[in-house]
Amino acid sequence: MATIGVLGLQGAFREHMKSIEACGHDAVLIKKTEQLSDIDGLVLPGGESTTMRRLIDRYEFFDALVQFGQAGKPMFGTCAGLILLATQIENDADNHLGLMNMTVARNAFGRQKQSFEAPLDIKGVAEDFEAVFIRAPFIMEVGNDTEVLATYDDKIVAAKQDHYLATAFHPELTDDHRLMAYFIDMVEQSKLASV
Numbered sequence: 001m002a003t004i005g006v007l008g009l010q011g012a013f014r015e016h017m018k019s020i021e022a023c024g025h026d027a028v029l030i031k032k033t034e035q036l037s038d039i040d041g042l043v044l045p046g047g048e049s050t051t052m053r054r055l056i057d058r059y060e061f062f063d064a065l066v067q068f069g070q071a072g073k074p075m076f077g078t079c080a081g082l083i084l085l086a087t088q089i090e091n092d093a094d095n096h097l098g099l100m101n102m103t104v105a106r107n108a109f110g111r112q113k114q115s116f117e118a119p120l121d122i123k124g125v126a127e128d129f130e131a132v133f134i135r136a137p138f139i140m141e142v143g144n145d146t147e148v149l150a151t152y153d154d155k156i157v158a159a160k161q162d163h164y165l166a167t168a169f170h171p172e173l174t175d176d177h178r179l180m181a182y183f184i185d186m187v188e189q190s191k192l193a194s195v
Contacts, residue, residue, distance in 0.1 A: 002187040005030040005039035007065075009055040011047020011080060015172035019180040033064040041074040041187035044081030046134070046170050049106070052080055053096050062097075069099040074163040074190050076183045082166040083137055090140060100164040101143030108138040108155070108168075120169075122150040122158055125182045131157070131169035138168050163190055 004020045006013045008029040020027035020043075028039055036042070042065075044052075056062050069075050077085040077100075084096040088103040109116075115134040121127045131152070139156035142148060150158035150167075157168040163186060171179040 001025055002040045002184055002191060003028060003038065004041050004043065004184065004187060005035065006043045006045060007052075007061075007081075009059065009061070010052050011045040012078075012170065012172055013043075013045045015170075016043045016045050016078075016180075019172045019177050020184070022177045023181050023184055025184055031059075033059070033061055036064055036068050039073075040191050041076070041183065042068060043183070044075060044077040044084050045172070046079030046081060049080040049083040049096065052084060056084075056096075066097055066099065069097065069164065072163055072190060072194070074165070074183065074186045075099070076165045076167075076186075078167050078172065079134065079136060079170055082139070082168055085164060085166050086139075087143075100159075100161050100166060101146045102156075102159060102161075102166070103140045103142075104137045105140050106137050107135050109133055109136045118152055120150045120152060120157065122179065123147075124149065126176070126178045129171075129176060129178065130174055131167075131171070132173045133157075133169045134173075136168045139166070 005028045006016045017027035085100040086104040090105040120131045146161040
């Protein structure tokens, strides 16, 4: 059984933990860098990416998270987590973790009051996934090694690159756990490959 961590510095980490547990796996709230060595995959939750980055720096998580990803451990970023993973952010000279080959636009669908839900066809996951967008970013472009999994209004809202998965929306805010199950399958495949 895979053990999945959820970065617990800021954002919707409790909802992700419930989703992992609903899929029949152990969820661990990650508050200290040492905990990363005990998990097989990591969720970077939605929240506020700038605040999250400040807390990542304050609690000395930055190098540990980059090393976790570079070691081939699966990571799943949702909303702000997607922004953290990106190699490039529109109108920003700095990125955050810079692990996933994509350019993202922050708050691209508008502010909080422009939040909405929409059914998505997510490649390999579901043809009818009800996605919740809250101050959502979107992916402007991806590298050759990054696969587009879903679009909304001609904008990329889900993508996968090797052991990285990212969505512009919040799958944890519904009772549909198929996307989390997809990520857990990525984690299990990664565990098998490393044996």
